[in-house]
Amino acid sequence: METFLQLTVSGIALGSIYGLVALGFLVVFHATGLVNFATGQILMVGAVTTYLLLMDAALPYPIVVVGVIVIGLLLTIAFRFGIHLPMVRAGAPLYSMVVATVAFGLVLTALAGLIAGQAPRGVSPIVDAPAIRLGPVTITWQQFIITVVAWLLVLAIWIFFSKTLTGISLRAVGINRNAAAVSGVRVSRMVTIGFAISLVITVICGMLISPIVGAGAAMGLSLAVKGFAAATIGGMSSVYTGMIAGVALGLLEQYVGYYISTQWSPLVAYVALFLALVLMPARVRQAAH
Secondary structure, eight states, X not given: OHHHHHHHHHHHHHHHHHHHHHHHHHHHHHHHSOOOTTHHHHHHHHHHHHIIIIIISOOOHHHHHHHHHHHHHHHHHHHIIIIIHHHHHTTOOHHHHHHHHHHHHHHHHHHHHHHHOSSXXXXXXXXXXXXXXXXXXXXXXXXXXXXXXXXXXXHHHHHHHHHSHHHHHHHHHHHOHHHHHHTTOOHHHHHHHHHHHXXXXXXXXXXXXXXXXXXXXXXXXXXXXXXXHXXXXXXXXXXXXXXXXXXXHHHHHXXXXXXXXXXXXXXXXXXXXXXXHHHOHHHHHHHTO
């Protein structure tokens, strides 16, 4: 029983990471209908930035947090005004924009490799203190912080989309851009806000997980696939269903890795994504309209 409880705690923390990545996908998707396949590389930039500022420059964590957020905003400007907006004005089809997100991610990977190298680099935890003991269960401070921050962000984004005028306008743009524009919504501004929220959340996710998985140019792809799997299993329709699906994936990975084999656990998200796309295509398609 002790082992099961420990696996559950670890799975919740791991799944909260996947849920945060899913949140990055979902915010942009709800605002534009675009699946941003550079999300994993943007997360990687957050982790690498944390390494450079914290370990190389020896800056304190509060300044590192500000630096990571600034990097997220700069990436927003680069992608929104350098790629997305020109393509929208040129009338580029959606599939071309999706390919552009892939290309943007490849550029980020190449740049990060030149700056920080391909090999993962160790990053100090936010809180350097003994792990929390709750009876037979041990929780590291990094796991605790990731879980709490992830769910607070989901709550904040849910309130933003459901209760604020800007959030409701942003959802309206995602549902029907032309109708939103006719209603007086400033569509371009809303889309920019959507990208900013998504990218800042994603780089923060990279900062949070870097003490656990390290920081390196090649770290983004597998996390992006698992986050996208969580978003897809959640139906691409809600930020909290994406988080719940992410936690479910994290738990399943932990249970499979321990009770069956660690060689099988990486396949969990890929199989789940395949099943979601095959068995629930109508649900995902409905969320896109």
